[in-house]
Amino acid sequence: MSETNSNRFKESLEPAYSQVARALRGFIADGTYPPGSRLPSALAISDQFKVSPMTARQAIISLTEEGLLESHQGSGTYVKHLGLRDSGFSLKSLDDLITADNTKVRIMDIKINKASPDLAEKLNVASGHKVIQIVRLLLSDGFPVLLQSGHVLYDPCRPLVEAELDAVSLYGFLGGDKTGLIKKGSLEARPWMLLPKEAELLEQDPKTIAFLIEYLFYDFSDLPIGHGAFLIPHPFLTLKTDIGLWNT
Amino acid sequence: MSETNSNRFKESLEPAYSQVARALRGFIADGTYPPGSRLPSALAISDQFKVSPMTARQAIISLTEEGLLESHQGSGTYVKHLGLRDSGFSLKSLDDLITADNTKVRIMDIKINKASPDLAEKLNVASGHKVIQIVRLLLSDGFPVLLQSGHVLYDPCRPLVEAELDAVSLYGFLGGDKTGLIKKGSLEARPWMLLPKEAELLEQDPKTIAFLIEYLFYDFSDLPIGHGAFLIPHPFLTLKTDIGLWNT
DNA sequence: AAGTGGTCTAGACCACTAT
DNA sequence: TAGTGGTCTAGACCACTTT
Numbered sequence: 001m002s003e004t005n006s007n008r009f010k011e012s013l014e015p016a017y018s019q020v021a022r023a024l025r026g027f028i029a030d031g032t033y034p035p036g037s038r039l040p041s042a043l044a045i046s047d048q049f050k051v052s053p054m055t056a057r058q059a060i061i062s063l064t065e066e067g068l069l070e071s072h073q074g075s076g077t078y079v080k081h082l083g084l085r086d087s088g089f090s091l092k093s094l095d096d097l098i099t100a101d102n103t104k105v106r107i108m109d110i111k112i113n114k115a116s117p118d119l120a121e122k123l124n125v126a127s128g129h130k131v132i133q134i135v136r137l138l139l140s141d142g143f144p145v146l147l148q149s150g151h152v153l154y155d156p157c158r159p160l161v162e163a164e165l166d167a168v169s170l171y172g173f174l175g176g177d178k179t180g181l182i183k184k185g186s187l188e189a190r191p192w193m194l195l196p197k198e199a200e201l202l203e204q205d206p207k208t209i210a211f212l213i214e215y216l217f218y219d220f221s222d223l224p225i226g227h228g229a230f231l232i233p234h235p236f237l238t239l240k241t242d243i244g245l246w247n248t
Numbered sequence: 249m250s251e252t253n254s255n256r257f258k259e260s261l262e263p264a265y266s267q268v269a270r271a272l273r274g275f276i277a278d279g280t281y282p283p284g285s286r287l288p289s290a291l292a293i294s295d296q297f298k299v300s301p302m303t304a305r306q307a308i309i310s311l312t313e314e315g316l317l318e319s320h321q322g323s324g325t326y327v328k329h330l331g332l333r334d335s336g337f338s339l340k341s342l343d344d345l346i347t348a349d350n351t352k353v354r355i356m357d358i359k360i361n362k363a364s365p366d367l368a369e370k371l372n373v374a375s376g377h378k379v380i381q382i383v384r385l386l387l388s389d390g391f392p393v394l395l396q397s398g399h400v401l402y403d404p405c406r407p408l409v410e411a412e413l414d415a416v417s418l419y420g421f422l423g424g425d426k427t428g429l430i431k432k433g434s435l436e437a438r439p440w441m442l443l444p445k446e447a448e449l450l451e452q453d454p455k456t457i458a459f460l461i462e463y464l465f466y467d468f469s470d471l472p473i474g475h476g477a478f479l480i481p482h483p484f485l486t487l488k489t490d491i492g493l494w495n496t
Numbered sequence: 497a498a499g500t501g502g503t504c505t506a507g508a509c510c511a512c513t514a515t
Numbered sequence: 516t517a518g519t520g521g522t523c524t525a526g527a528c529c530a531c532t533t534t
Contacts, residue, residue: 015503029431031468041519052505054302057520065313073520074513082430084343088336089437089487095332182330183277184492189337191439191457191482209439209457218492220279234439239337239487244432244466263522289500300524305501321501322532 020049020059028068028079029248039069039077068245082244089239091187094213094230097237102141108201109135112154122216123153123224130154134228137201144202145236150215150228182225185217194233204233211237268297268307276316276327277496287317287325316493330492337487339435342461342478345485350389356449357383360402370464371401371472378402382476385449392450393484398463398476430473433465442481452481459485 012019024045027033039060040048046056060077063069067086071077097103113133120127131151138146192212199206210233217226260267272293275281287308288296294304308325311317315334319325345351361381368375379399386394440460447454458481465474 017503029468042521043519053507054523055504057522058503060520071520072513073511074518076513076519082433084339084346087435088338088489089435090336091332091489098332182492184490184494185330186488186490187335187337188489189487191459193441193457209441211439220277222496239437240434241336241339242432242434244430246432248470265522290502291500301526302504303523306522308501319501320532321530322499324500324532 016049016051017055017058017062020045020051020056021062023049024059024063025066025068025245026248029245033079035079035081037079039079041076067243084243087241087243089241093237093239094232097140097146097232098138100140103145104139104142106137106139107134108137109133113151115151119151119227122227123151125153135201140236145232147198147202147231148228149231150226152226153224181219182217183220183222185215188214189239190214192231194231198231202231202233208233210234211239264297264299265303265306265310268293268299268304269310271297272307272311273314273316273493274496277493281327283327283329285327287327289324315491332491335489335491337489341485341487342480345388345394345480346386348388351393352387352390354385354387355382356385357381361399363399367399367475370475371399373401383449388484393480395446395450395479396476397479398474400474401472429467430465431468431470433463436462437487438462440479442479446479450479450481456481458482459487 014022024033024039033039039045042053042057042060045059046053049056060069060071064071064077068080069077070080111133113131114128115123115125115131117127119131120129123129123131130153132154133151134149136148136150137144138148190212192210194202194204194206194208194210196206198210199208202208202210204210210231213230213232215226215228215230216224219225262270272281272287281287287293290301290305290308293307294301297304308317308319312319312325316328317325318328359381361379362376363371363373363379365375367379368377371377371379378401380402381397381399384396384398385392386396438460440458442450442452442454442456442458444454447456450456450458452458458479461478461480463474463476463478464472467473
């Protein structure tokens with residue numbers, strides 16, 4: 001077969017699967033395929049658009065990953081109803097806060113403690129194990145927008161404290177630099193009312209409301225190494241998300 | 249070629265691409281391919297695992313979608329550093345709250361208003377346009393956990409009010425039932441301190457902190473039809489996420 | 497020029513579902 | 516049993532980066 005890629009999309013820069021996906025997205029948006037309805041089979045689509053089955057399927061897959069479709073083997077591919085399950089509040093806004101180039105980090109406090117029972121459990125060490133406590137303030141254009149208070153294990157065998165202690169970047173401990181010592185982590189957000197000391201550091205009125213984002217990070221041995229929280233007063237962080245069919 | 253699917257993975261139930269992905273994930277987890285390093289080329293991988301190039305590529309794609317890899321055309325595929333950009337706080341917990349079968353909805357207030365300038369702008373109608381205001385309380389095992397206060401357009405030409413007015417389900421307006429009238433929406437979360445009236449309805453102490461999730465929904469004509477907010481006192485909603493390499 | 501990722505073909509077989 | 520989605524092959528060409 002010497003004739004390759006000889007479909008009618010060839011002249012366009014956009015890949016064929018993307019064009020097919022866009023066409024199907026249009027049919028969903030205009031009500032041709034309403035929520036709950038069944039799409040034509042992948043084979044029918046490949047015939048209709050004059051592309052190979054794999055290409056048609058790739059279009060279906062990309063729409064499935066957008067949350068627009070769901071497939072049931074042996075039955076068919078269906079247009080999903082709008083729902084919240086598949087969406088999430090993006091952390092990009094937090095990432096932007098931390099990595100913006102108009103931000104500076106100021107270390108407000110740093111000391112060696114013995115881990116409380118609660119903290120020791122979280123870090124998976126014996127109660128009383130040495131930990132380093134750091135309090136950082138993140139300034140955006142000189143104005144405080146984020147307060148980080150965290151503990152890292154003090155462990156001579158694991159030299160990652162150096163990265164964690166990086167005074168310049170809040171991002172060192174995430175491996176944003178070249179270290180890459182952190183394998184995984186979990187984050188949890190809660191609403192929070194600033195305590196007097198927190199409000200003072202953040203130059204906010206007492207009892208200002210804020211996001212509290214608690215974190216726990218693990219190294220490549222799956223051992224916890226850092227625990228703490230970000231405190232971001234409203235409105236310096238807003239969690240947003242879009243659901244449904246926006247790109248028509 | 250009569251010999252089909254004759255690779256050494258054939259006897260397993262797990263698809264070949266998934267096995268290859270798992271193997272690569274393991275190499276990343278154990279430090280063979282540390283963050284920032286370059287993966288072998290897709291062709292090399294397909295040789296090594298004795299699968300076709302497309303199958304090897306499918307494995308790479310799935311790891312890319314997990315946020316573990318990033319590809320640069322012409323250059324190579326690299327192991328990503330841990331970062332926050334690609335993650336998000338899942339809305340599944342909110343969805344669970346709303347759709348759980350031990351929850352009931354109680355309508356606390358319902359009336360027809362004229363839209364304030366602010367609301368009219370959000371709903372894209374003239375100031376003073378008729379709107380229906382609804383206040384719903386969501387009870388989990390009889391205990392109030394969520395307060396929804398929202399406005400819907402009062403428009404005889406668009407009969408979707410019926411779905412929105414569904415007293416039984418908070419989910420009607422999301423198309424969770426068969427209606428599917430909503431095409432898209434945007435959500436925004438903020439920390440919030442309950443006002444006296446809100447606290448009373450939710451049976452919370454005054455000034456309790458909560459998540460406020462503001463929403464704006466659009467119909468299939470891309471016209472806004474509903475706007476309002478969910479109020480969920482801590483700790484009935486917790487936004488969580490995991491980042492990095494958890495599945496080893 | 498050589499290597500790499502991105503796309504694509506024209507089939508094939510399997511697992512599952514509906515009839 | 517026929518239809519559907521899920522996987523897979525063994526190549527191919529193109530766009531891009533690196534040397």
